Amino acid sequence: MRHTPVTGLILTGGGARAAYQVGVLSAIQRIRAEAGQRGGNPFPVIAGTSAGALNAAALAARADDFDAAVAHLVSVWSQFHADQVYRADSLGVIRTGAGWLTMMSIGWIIARWRKLKPRSLLDNSPLAGLLDSMVRVDRVPAMIEAGHLQALAVSTSSYSSGLHVTFYDSVRDATPWVRSQRRAVRDRIGIGHLLASAAIPFVFPATQLAVDGQTEWFGDGSMRQAAPISPAVHLGAERVLVVGAGRMHEPPGRRVVDTGYPNMAQIAGHALSNIFLDALAVDVERLQRINSTLKLLTPEALKATSLRPIDVLVIAPSQRLDDIAARHLGALPAPVRALLRGVGVSGKGTDARGAALASYLLFEADYTRELIALGVADTLARREEVMRFFGWQAAADARPCDRQTAHPVITA
DSSP states (O other): OOOOOOEEEEEOOOGGGGHHHHHHHHHHHHHHHHTTOOSSOSOSEEEEETHHHHHHHHHHHTTTOHHHHHHHHHHHHHTOOGGGTSOOSHHHHIIIIIHHHHHHHHTTTSTTOTTOOOOSSSOOHHHHHHHHHHOOGGGHHHHHHHTSOSEEEEEEEETTTOOEEEEEEESSOOOOOEETTEEEEEOOOOHHHHHHHTOOTTTSOOEEEEETTEEEEEEETTTTOSOTTHHHHHTTOSEEEEEOOSSTTSOOSOOOOOOSOOOHHHHHHHHHHIIIIIHHHHHHHHHHHHHHHHHTSOHHHHHHSSOOOOEEEEEOOSSOHHHHHHTTGGGSOHHHHHHHHHHTOBOOGGGOBSHHHHHTTOOOHHHHHHHHHHHHHHHHTTHHHHHHHHTHHHHTTSOGGGSOOOOOOOOO
């Protein structure tokens, strides 16, 4: 019987930009069906960060029916409205955003006024309700026990300790790893872990989680994430599909959009892009260098090292998501648009300023549907690469004994 490598799925952060991931998954589902693959879960190891953690957990919770899991994600992201993620009404925006901006501007005058202590730009309390219906995290242990899933990992960043922490649940007793400024903690993944992982710095409030019996405050897992691919590899992945949220495959070349002095929104968008997007490119390059080095080793030398080659396929947007966001700024609720104008988001289309910041907050169907469509198109354009990565061309003609063993569907 031919050995099928354990496939890991890496879903990165990016707020509303994570809609692109859903399009990629939808296209993979289509390619998989065309290759004659039925049933089972193509991703035994799933790791997610920030908004990618929400998608990762949703897939893991329905690992017994990959097609249904993807269809559910497409349905949710295609019908998004900002008020499902954060308070977008006038009162909600005033209570958080206006108060936060006031503290940033004249806070030194009213620092002792205890009632004015906003924790974030926006109130994301609606997200907890959405996750309760979107992600049945209580099903994850059953998925692992039944053999549909080997591991789920969700990455966070601790404001209390300064460490990057990956929480994971797995079928085997993986030794929690500790690296410079990052560690892993085995735990039952819950809604709190997802809220913490998706707490965009400054924008959404931190979440409390317990680690080793001590409570810490956690924020977005993309912060201080030096090795996004690492959790999946530690949890047994032998090849990894990485779905990015921008830049890696965008049109090449230097482009200057605005020569004026950058406003707060432009600086914030630039900072968030650094947090969400840059570490992945570095980690992929590191992995490719390791693979190239291992190819130069003799069989004896290869046996003497703990390193092993990891096949990696990266799918990332072929268009600039900032530009797409600029076309949909008007879809945001009026109170949110007013708040963003206060930090410098203005204009529309090619004349928009601060669109990068808005691209993370545009949880509106017009925008998310376009990102889903882009994810589908980008993936279908690389159909042959996807088929080779999974070995589905050969699998389509394989004997039944070569196919992935089917597991029972969990109905709870």
